[in-house]
Amino acid sequence: xxxxxxxxxxxxxxVFPRLPExxxxxxxxxxxxxxxxVRGGRVVATTDVLVEGRHFRQxxxxxxxxxxxxxxxxxADVAAMGGIGxxxxxxxxxPGDTETAWVDAFYDGLREECELVGAGVVGGDLVRTDxxxxxxxxxxxxxxxxEPVTRSGAKPGDVVAIAGRVGWSxxxxxxxxxxxxxxxxxxxxxxxxxxxxxxxxAAADLGATAMCDVSDGLVxxxxxxxxxxxxxxxxxxDVLEVxxxxxxxxxxxxxxxxxWLLDGGxxxxxxxxxxxxxxxxxxxxxxxRVVRGRGVYVDGQPSSDQGFDHFR
Amino acid sequence: xxxxxxxxxxxxxxVFPRLPExxxxxxxxxxxxxxxxVRGGRVVATTDVLVEGRHFRQxxxxxxxxxxxxxxxxxADVAAMGGIGxxxxxxxxxPGDTETAWVDAFYDGLREECELVGAGVVGGDLVRTDxxxxxxxxxxxxxxxxEPVTRSGAKPGDVVAIAGRVGWSxxxxxxxxxxxxxxxxxxxxxxxxxxxxxxxxAAADLGATAMCDVSDGLVxxxxxxxxxxxxxxxxxxDVLEVxxxxxxxxxxxxxxxxxWLLDGGxxxxxxxxxxxxxxxxxxxxxxxRVVRGRGVYVDGQPSSDQGFDHFR
Numbered sequence: 001x002x003x004x005x006x007x008x009x010x011x012x013x014x015v016f017p018r019l020p021e022x023x024x025x026x027x028x029x030x031x032x033x034x035x036x037x038v039r040g041g042r043v044v045a046t047t048d049v050l051v052e053g054r055h056f057r058q059x060x061x062x063x064x065x066x067x068x069x070x071x072x073x074x075x076a077d078v079a080a081m082g083g084i085g086x087x088x089x090x091x092x093x094x095p096g097d098t099e100t101a102w103v104d105a106f107y108d109g110l111r112e113e114c115e116l117v118g119a120g121v122v123g124g125d126l127v128r129t130d131x132x133x134x135x136x137x138x139x140x141x142x143x144x145x146x147e148p149v150t151r152s153g154a155k156p157g158d159v160v161a162i163a164g165r166v167g168w169s170x171x172x173x174x175x176x177x178x179x180x181x182x183x184x185x186x187x188x189x190x191x192x193x194x195x196x197x198x199x200x201x202a203a204a205d206l207g208a209t210a211m212c213d214v215s216d217g218l219v220x221x222x223x224x225x226x227x228x229x230x231x232x233x234x235x236x237x238d239v240l241e242v243x244x245x246x247x248x249x250x251x252x253x254x255x256x257x258x259x260w261l262l263d264g265g266x267x268x269x270x271x272x273x274x275x276x277x278x279x280x281x282x283x284x285x286x287x288x289r290v291v292r293g294r295g296v297y298v299d300g301q302p303s304s305d306q307g308f309d310h311f312r
Numbered sequence: 313x314x315x316x317x318x319x320x321x322x323x324x325x326x327v328f329p330r331l332p333e334x335x336x337x338x339x340x341x342x343x344x345x346x347x348x349x350v351r352g353g354r355v356v357a358t359t360d361v362l363v364e365g366r367h368f369r370q371x372x373x374x375x376x377x378x379x380x381x382x383x384x385x386x387x388a389d390v391a392a393m394g395g396i397g398x399x400x401x402x403x404x405x406x407p408g409d410t411e412t413a414w415v416d417a418f419y420d421g422l423r424e425e426c427e428l429v430g431a432g433v434v435g436g437d438l439v440r441t442d443x444x445x446x447x448x449x450x451x452x453x454x455x456x457x458x459e460p461v462t463r464s465g466a467k468p469g470d471v472v473a474i475a476g477r478v479g480w481s482x483x484x485x486x487x488x489x490x491x492x493x494x495x496x497x498x499x500x501x502x503x504x505x506x507x508x509x510x511x512x513x514a515a516a517d518l519g520a521t522a523m524c525d526v527s528d529g530l531v532x533x534x535x536x537x538x539x540x541x542x543x544x545x546x547x548x549x550d551v552l553e554v555x556x557x558x559x560x561x562x563x564x565x566x567x568x569x570x571x572w573l574l575d576g577g578x579x580x581x582x583x584x585x586x587x588x589x590x591x592x593x594x595x596x597x598x599x600x601r602v603v604r605g606r607g608v609y610v611d612g613q614p615s616s617d618q619g620f621d622h623f624r
Contacts, residue, residue, distance in 0.1 A: 003415060003440075004408035011438055014412060018419035022432025024398040024454070034434035036399045039454055041353035045434060047450055049403035051441045086336040087348045091361035091403070091448040096316035100326060103315060107330035120334025122346035122357060126323055128315075129363045129446065136403040136437075136448030138359055142336070142351055 031150050031228075032080040032212050033141065044141035044148070046077040052132030060176050063102040065191035067109025070137045073215065075117055076195045076268035078141035080213040082149040082204030084197070085117045090124035091136035098133065109192070117197050146204045154210035154229035154273035158290040162239075163199035163270045163283040165189065166218050167257065170264025171246050174253055183245040193268040196283050203272045206280065211272035217263040219303045221271060222296045229273075234297040235288030237261065262298060343462050343540075344392040344524050345453065356453035356460070358389040364444035372488050373503045375414040379421025380504035382449045385527065387429055388507045388580035390453035392525040394461040394516030396509070397429045402436035403448035410445065421504070429509050458516045466522035466541035466585035470602040474551075475511035475582045475595040477501065478530050479569065482576025483558050486565055495557040505580040508595050515584045518592065523584035529575045531615045533583060534608045541585075546609040547600030549573065574610060 003011055016029060026042055027035035033046035048070075050056060056066045075085035090110065094103070107121075114121065119139070154160075172190025181187060195213075203211055210229055214221045226233045242250075242257045250257035273290050280286060296303045315323055328341060338354055339347035345358035360382075362368060368378045387397035402422065406415065419433075426433065431451070466472075484502030493499060507525075515523055522541055526533045530552075538545045554562075554569045562569035585602050592598060608615045 001412045002408060003406050003410045003412060006412055008438060011412070011415065014416055015419055015436075015438070018416065018423055019433040020423040020426040020431065022398055022426075022430055022434075025432045025434050027434075029433065029435050034399070034401070036355070036434055036452055038350055038353040038355040038398075038452075039456060041350040043348070043350045043355050043452070045399065045401055045450075045452060047401040047403050047435055047437050047448070049405050049437045049439045049446070049448060051405050051439055051443075051446075053442060054440060086334055086350075087346070087357065089346070089357055089359040089450055091359045091450075093361050093363050093446055094315050096314060098315045100313045100315060100318055100323070103323060104326055104330065107327055111330055111332040114332040114334075118334055119332065120337045120340070121331040122334075122337050122340050122348055123359055124327075124341060125359050125361045125448075126320060126327070127361045127363055128366060129443075130365060131363075131441075131443030134361070134363075134405055134441065134446045134448075136359070136361060136446075136450075138357075138401055138403075138448075138450040140348055140350075140355070140357060140452075144351060 027148060027150065032077040035148050044078050044081050044083040044143060045138065046074055047136065047138040048074050050135040061191045063105035064109035067106040068113040068192035070135050071110045071113035072193050072195050073268060074137045074139035075119060075197060076213045078139050079195065079197045079200030080211050080270055082146050082200050082211065083141035083143045084201060085119040085139045085141045087120050087122040087140040088114060089138040090121055092124065093127050093129035093134040096128055146201065149204050149208045149211040151210050151212050151225045151228035154225050154231050154290045156231055156290055156292045157276045158209055158273040159276055159278065159286050160233055160235060160271065160273050160288045160290060161280050161284045162287045164196040165194065165267045166214055166240060166269050167246060167260035167264045169193060169266040170260040171249055174255065175249055178253060183249055185245055186249060189267065193266060195268045196270060199270050199283055203270065206274060206278055208272040208274055211270060214265060214267060214269045214271060216265045219262050219296050219298065225273065226296055232291045232293035232295050232297065233288060234291055236299055239285050239287055339460060339462065344389040347460050356390050356393050356395040356455060357450065358386055359448065359450040360386050362447040375417035376421035377503035379418040380425040382447050383422045383425035384505050384507050385580060386449045386451035387431060387509060388525045390451050391507065391509045391512030392523050392582055394458050394512050394523065395453035395455045396513060397431040397451045397453045399432050399434040399452040400426060401450040402433055404436065405439050405441035405446040408440055458513060461516050461520045461523040463522050463524050463537045463540035466537050466543050466602045468543055468602055468604045469588050470521055470585040471588055471590065471598050472545055472547060472583065472585050472600045472602060473592050473596045474599045476508040477506060477579045478526055478552060478581050479558060479572035479576045481505060481578040482572040483561055486567065487561055490565060495561055497557055498561060501579065505578060507580045508582060511582050511595055515582065518586060518590055520584040520586055523582060526577060526579060526581045526583060528577045531574050531608050531610065537585065538608055544603045544605035544607050544609065545600060546603055548611055551597050551599055
């Protein structure tokens, strides 16, 4: 039996029971990030691995893009807990023939993204590989006294809202996959996301009951909240914008742009549930509500989306 | 110009100035681990990447061995600061045809090693790769109120001491490389190290002025302390044990076992400097002393060892 046979969920089922626990584990695996007790405090921690050819392609993304994306997807995980990224550790496996200019530009991109939240790079490891580039980023973050917002606190009656873009990265990927390099805004969105970092801590302050970032797809990540919280989520798509560029690209490619909105990942928007009646300031937009039951309903229809499986 | 052209040191020279800084960075890149301020406290953090075929081979190491080694080399970095590992994050890039039994045993090994210090696994990422297995481990740790022991505090007059084994892993690698599977003790030592974790915090309590773990080789890592501290280090080899098994293996392979002791990495012994007159309890053994000047001297001779370069 191989990891492809059982897929990501099957793999996690086998791995989780094997993981050692520690009394410093305030919040362990399974959410966007962990919360670790330290003497006198606590720290948010999360890690992500990017593999060349699967998570980025050198012919589509510049090294600066890859650096920004590598930092962004980890800093987004910290924001999705209601925290602020403070420190990154970068593990980098490089083929021996990697151009030093690639490495320079990668770290330049990493720094640009870190500067958006004031995070530093505090450590790392550089090793040689005989294969493609593999990047492992760990982000540490601060809750600044806030309680972490997990995926499991959504309650029937809550409103569901979104901050940030969806569908842009998926549209950009579709365009690139067909050999086009425009519309530029969509292609750029695939190269690295524009993450609404401040909306994470703001959501925590507004009393968010559950939150995560959209990394696998809007419906897939809403489902993650619904499953973790034991609730159903109903959304309508009218609040989600199909931009003119997205509509043009979809027409040119002969696809339905709404699928990009619902199934596209990697834009790292934040989605959260809030108690009914919460006044939501920009950039939060109300998307739907939490009800009793199971599953995710889109415009009244049950969604059968299964999300992105990293092993299938 | 490629990363092979400039090597690890050249690469680090380009990368370091590019790294963003943050006010939470109490101790940044360049030591065994970083120290990060968190609200009300601070946390030790370090990361390492292991690439199949370079850092482990599936025909030589079981998945349990690889799990132990992956945890051990990161927990050793925390110990080398005088800290205790508390939490690990595991990034794992796996080919789709990886047997699930491999993954199970890998995490079992990881857990066994973590249990030696009471560390938990708090997070991770599982992704698919089209190449060999790549493992990225980040360890967080606690100083328990101690000050971190960096590489840069050694002073002329200090004694230099070692805790733990050297040469065992290198001897085991030499044996395996020639197609042998015995002596078992040496081969096992290559598969995963036996790290004297408690000796790290103990050294901090004893007033250690500098410390690091032996990951690249005894002379190379002594040189790291000497360079960081602006001093010279003199050691004698008489205190280092060439075990009967090591001697027999060296004779069979026609090599000098003292090279294993001086140049062999990956046993993750701890080396430290202490103020003259410090009473050193077991497992610490005095190895030499810190003097004014530059370089590392072994039995009175300048050592020209350049250490292990990950990119050459």
